[in-house]
Amino acid sequence: MGGAAMRGAPVAKAQNFLPSAKRLLATLRRDLSKVVLxxxxxxxSVGLTVIGPKLLGEGTNIVFAGFISLQFPSGVSKADVIKQLSASGHGDQADMLRAMDFVPGQGIDFGQLSLILLFVVSVYVLASLFSLVQARILNVVVQRAMHRLRLQVEDKIHRLPLSYFDxxxxxxxxxxVTNDVDNIGQSLQQTLSQVITSLLTVIGVLLMMFLISPLLAVIALVTIPLTILITVLVARRSQKLFVEQWKQTGILNSRIEETYSGHAVVKVFGHQQAVEAAFSEENRRVYKASFGAQFISGIIMPSMTFVGNLVYVGIAVVGGLQVAGGAMSIGDVQAFIQYARQFTQPLSQLGSMVNLLQSGVASAERVFELLDEPEQTADADxxxxVPSDASHLEFDDVSFRYSEEKPLIEGLSLSARPGSTVAIVGPTGAGKTTLVNLIMRFYDVDSGKIALGSSESGADVVDTRQMTRDDLRARTGMVLQDTWLFAGTIRDNIMYGRPDATEEQMVEAATAAYVxxxxxxxxxGYETVLDDEATNLSVGERQLVTIARAFLADPRLLILDEATSSVDTRTELLIQRAMSRLREDRTAFVIAHRLSTIRDADLILVLENGAIVEQGDHQQLLEAEGAYWRLYNAQFDAPMDAVVLEDPAAPGSGSTS
Known part of the structure; x- marks a missing residue:
């Protein structure tokens, strides 16, 4: 499907980061209550975590105060100690002790210290438990959202017109459908929890820092504009590269799928080196885009760490001066330094999350582009x-073209009676397969109509566009030249045409198709398991299974597109006899290149450039010596051409004058 033309196609909404991110978050709306939880x-969890450093700071104050208290004799008061130090010229020490709460000679209060440490442990354990529950619920929310997204994609694929797959x-x-959706899920899973925790941590830590020291808090706030500036500058460059990365990944997957599906043809024609060269080039493009995206986005984390270290130095210097001047306790400085780390760390994490978020949004854009593709026209409502036995099909002045510039079928009219076999022949590109696509409503006609009824009177004839596609296709059996079998047993593949069929009906269809x-x-036997490519059956056997599937479906309309091209001549004759029985009271359309297989057709249509140039049965068309006669005889001209092209002067040529 498709062609090389698609490989250079740009992603339509490549740079709409914010709209795509909002739409991606909207996929979580169904679980809004869980998101709130x-x-x-x-x-x-963050509130408990934020309390921890302040409590540890109080513990530090107790230890330090106990150590200082042992430096002075018992029986004197704190005020006396400070007064003596000031009088002896140790004003700096006096200022520092003035901010401390100690009793000279008392030592460390281990009872109070134990209570604080126990409380700290309890706080961190509870914070971890709440974080664990949060991660569990978020995992459920994200996986449910991805489950719904996959269902949307699957449903969308079934509503897309055939032209999209072309x-x-x-x-x-x-x-x-696979890589991009998986990448969205991983990105949401890793970023949502981290973003929520990081934002809440920044807010909580900022409040605690202002409570401890507004001056140091202002110093810490310097990191915010620097973080935003670095993130914006890096994000602008890396977003384009992430989009290119996933675009090139899709192209590479197409190359791999195409090469694997046709590996036998590649080997037969000796194109291994050309395929390997093309793969290497496309793999290089993926590497280049991926390396650029990861490298540029990876600059964020070390940049944030550098900014955080600068702020840490500033806080340590100013905090030390504050302690020396008695404006802060040493425990508060310790707590503030911890808060500074907690403040810069989530900012750095937020910056690094941009990496994953951009990758996820780039994939989301590609999935949303698929979901926004125009759908096939809705069924009539x-x-x-029509009656269940309807098998009379009429084409009334039908015109159709794949593109506006190139007409294909113009003013086509024909009538296929119930029980008749209509053969469609003509050169490549004449419109034979297009005719089948119009019957199945894979495409809708541009003008005219295709009608289905149970008689030629027209009393119950209905335009197929007024029927639902499911109703029309349920009445139709189709066997293509390219066999399609899925991974499963032979029984499963035959029963695919009619899942509710009995064992006897399945065996009867298999017998009729010589399976x-x-x-x-x-x-x-019938329980033989086929792999994805059904390589444990020959090409002819695979085609027989698809014919048996059509037999079992018992359709009123039968479409055979070169359905016996892969079987031997004897089996083909046997299948034709079986099809003769199957075609009773049914209408069959047969596309054939081997004209010898359609001699018994009730009506043969000869198409050229989308128009019927001749019609009649085999004998009538041969007697007319027109387009059909030329096609029929062309199949036997090759040996004569070989004789004509043989060198007359060659030994043994037997040429005569």
């Missing part, structure tokens, strides 16, 4: 229906 648990590479689509003839030679 996560925030509440974060507030409690222009988008399968590997690129798979990359959006209310929808019309039963070879399936008993397999070790597990």
């Amino acid at each position: 996560v925030i509440a648990l974060g507030v409690v 222009r988008v590479q399968r590997g690129e689509l798979l990359s959006r 209310p929808a019309s229906t 039963d003839r070879f399936v008993h030679m397999l070790p597990d």
Whole structure:
């Protein structure tokens, strides 16, 4: 599907970071109550964590005060000690002791110190428990959101028109559905909890710092504008690279999927080196974009650490002067230094989270681009229906084109009676497969109509656009030249056409399609498990299974697009006999290149450039010696061409004049 043209296609909303981020967060709206609970648990957890340094500072004050008190004799008061120090010329020491609460000669109050330490341990244990519960709930919220997003993507894929899959590479689509959605989940999981905790920590720590020392708090606030400046400068450059990274990843996945699916063709034509060179080039582009994005966004963390260290030095110097001047206790300085670390650390973490957040939003843009793709036109409401045995199909002045510039089918009219077999022949590009796509409503006609009914009278004929697509396709069986089997047993693949069929009906369909003839030679019979590519069956056997699936579906309309091209001549004759039985009271459309397979068709349509140039049965068209006659005889001209092209002068040529 698709082609190389898509590889250079830009991502439509590559730089809409804020709108995409808001839309991404909106995916959590269904679990808003749990999000509120996560925030509440974060507030409690951070609040308890923020109290810790202040309590430890009080413990430090007790230890330091006890140590200082032992330096003075018992029986004197704190005021007397300070007065004596001031009188003896030790004013700095007196100022420092004035801010302390001690009793000369008492020593360390281990009872009070034990209570404080026990309280600190309890606070940190509770904070960890609340954080654990918060992480658990957030994990549920994010995974549920990703579950809903995958369902939306899956549902969207089923509503997309066939034209989307014609222009988008399968590997690129798979990359959006798998890699990008997984990356969104990982980004939300890692960033949401960290962002909530970091923001709450910054707010809580800032309040405690202002309570302890407004002067030191102002010094610490210098980090905020520097953090914002660094983050903005880095984010502007790295966002483009993250978008390019995931775009190139999708292209690389397309290359891998394409090469793996066609690895036999690659080897047959000796293109291994060319494929490896193309893979290496695209892999290099992924490396270049990924390296650039990770390197530039990785600058944030060391930059934040450098700013934090500068602030730490400033706080240590000014705090020391404050203690020496008696304006602060040593415990408060210790607590403030801890708060300064707690303040700069979440700012650094917020900066580093930009890395993951940008990557997640870049993936979200790609997924949202898929979700915003135009959908196929809605089914008619209310929808019309036809009798269950309806198999009379009419084309009435149908015109269709894939692009405005290039008309394909113009003014096509035909009538396919119930029980008839209509063969469609013509050169490549004449519109044969397009005709089938219009019958199945993979595309809708531009003008005219395709109608379905149970008789030629027209009394119950309904425009297929007035029916639901599911109703129309449920009446249709389709066998393509390219077989599609899924990973499962042969039984499962046949029953796919009619899941409620009985065992007898399944075996009857398999027998009619001559699957039963070879399936008993397999070790597990109908329970033989097929892999993704069904490589344990031959190409012809795979096609027989798809034919059996169509037999079992018992459709009123049957479409065969070169359905017997991969089987041997004897099996083809047997299948044609089985199809003759299947086509009773049904309408069959057969696309064929081997004209010998459609001799018994009731009506043969010869298409050229989207128009019917001839129609009739096999004998009539041969007698007319027109387009069909030329196509039929062209299949037997190759040996004669070889004789004509043979060198007359070659030995043994037997040429005559």
